[in-house]
Amino acid sequence: MADEMKDMVLEYVVDEYVDEDDDIDVDFDTPLISSGIVDSFSMVSLKVFLEKKCKVSLPDKEATPEAFDSVNKICELVRKFQG
């Protein structure tokens, strides 16, 4: 289940934020916010994606750039609020 979530988030990030000719390999630990792949304003659509697909509510206070900085960190955050 955990791996499925990671795969789903990674696929979304690659589809939505990385262009084919960007020459960027994104894996579960690739920095997303601090590397500029996802800008802080675009984090919102990523948060909406997680809330809708993972049926979870992520408080704004917790959805920080640090918490969204890699697929692994994102999944850790989602699991925390999935109970």
Place this chain on the structure above:
Amino acid sequence: MSNIGSYEERRKNFTWDIAKEVLNWGEEETLNIGAMCSDRICAQGKGDKKALLWQGFGGKKKEYTFNDLRLLSNGYAKFLQDLGVKPGEKVCIFMDKIPALYISFLGVLKMGAVAQPLFSAFGDESLEVRLFSADTKVIFTTRKHVKKVRKIQDRLPALEKIVVLEGDKSKLKGEEIYFDVEAAPVVEEFEVYKSGPESPSVLHYTSGTTGQPKGAQHAHASVWGQALTSSWVLDLKDDDIYWCTADPGWVTGTSYGIIGPWSLGITQCVLDSGFTSAAWYQFIQENKVSVWYSAPTAIRSLMRDGEELVRKYDLSSLRHLASVGEPLNAEAVIWSEKVYGLPFLDTFWQTETGSMMITNFPGMKIKPGSMGKPFPGIVAGILDLQTNEPVTEPGTVGLIAFRPGWPSMFREYVKKPDIYRSKFVGAADDAMPAELRVDESLWYVSGDRASFDKDGYYWFVGRDDDVINTGGHLVGPFEIESALVEHEAIAEAAAIGKPDEVNMEVVKVFVTLNPGFEPSDDLELNIMNFIRKRLSPLAMPQEIEYSKKLPKTRSGKILRRYLKALEWGQEVGDLSTLEDD
């Protein structure tokens, strides 16, 4: 002692010529911002002084002296001249906050062209509208962003050259040109274009309620206002390390992220990496930042991350803080004084005004939540919402307005003289921009509402139109609505600003769907990402509400103000024009 000294004394004895004294200006000198920020500082014997301390993603760092700025901007200027670019033609700079952005900006101005910086997160549609409107001849970009230019270049007849300044040269396509100024031969001498006060300099686009964004054209005389406000409001001194967090794709990033500080020979630093509170504090600590000019959205994000994080860093170098972009709430001012030992001083101005207009000053009593008082030399007023006459009673809400004539004022909206004229109360129907901008019997109306109190402090109330202020950036609802109806699922759309704790407002849209489409989570995400990629992350709706029908006037115009009033819990006002059900 602050540079301004006594605010009251400065107001009594003010002329804009004081800016020339501050800059030690000689009347025989050429008024060219590009040279003033580089060659002129070197001529003052500060060539070896650090001008730019830059840090990018992954902790990558670079440093440039004022002599480096001089030589490298010469390189860009000569390159453009060799390309055949003529004075007055527009050169767009479309890239992240990398050194090439700052230095090429100076080079463009040095050879007499107009610098048109655009926010690098703009999508292809936002980029196209602005390049088309300006008849931009050349675009400076990077490998990372050139793909957006490729998508639209066929629809831009005036665009002659696409120049890539950074990235993998081998990935260029067609007639794209690669230019690495640091690898090119050094241009020791460059004959700077002899611009004058009215020569066009910088072009910034700003959004309105209706129509596409408008190009606010500035002139080289703007430097007087930008330098003097940098001295008196930001209180910049020769040994300061200054950090303006704004992106030069927006006016703060050029007026106070390039022109103001560098014309005064101040060292500034730039952080080009994603926002995290820890990274920002680390940057201040490492660079010993002493003056910090930021935005309420960032300050509120720092507040959210708390005081404990602040204590992990040595921020003792900070001596002066200021803020711009949207009103700074009282809580943020009080919080910053508590945790940094310094209040953020709010400053109010706009793309059109070019420099600060109403601000809090060093040494002045701060009333948290207030915009402060008019800058010396600025005649401000509050105009009655019905009559447009100046109000005299403290506490009366009206339109913030200014008597024309300050040096940084925009000179025109590109190709839109009627809209320019409409910004001036009392303007004759046939008045031209050059007359309007110096006619001190008129009022230039800002589009914001405020009141003043019995002590002369101004208090922001809100916008007077439907423009959305998100994170200090103005987004036009028309642009968003036009893009939304290009989505296959959407029949009609209305965009408004929705209150937000951190960003002041975020975009909310109301849509009706075309037959065959139903609301769903996937559709919502698809619409959000559609706007993010076409326009920008700022314009992306953070909430989508599906409706069977949107409220309209009897003539068929969507009533945005009705939707906004409902969202903000305000009186909906006169609904006599509302279409019957």
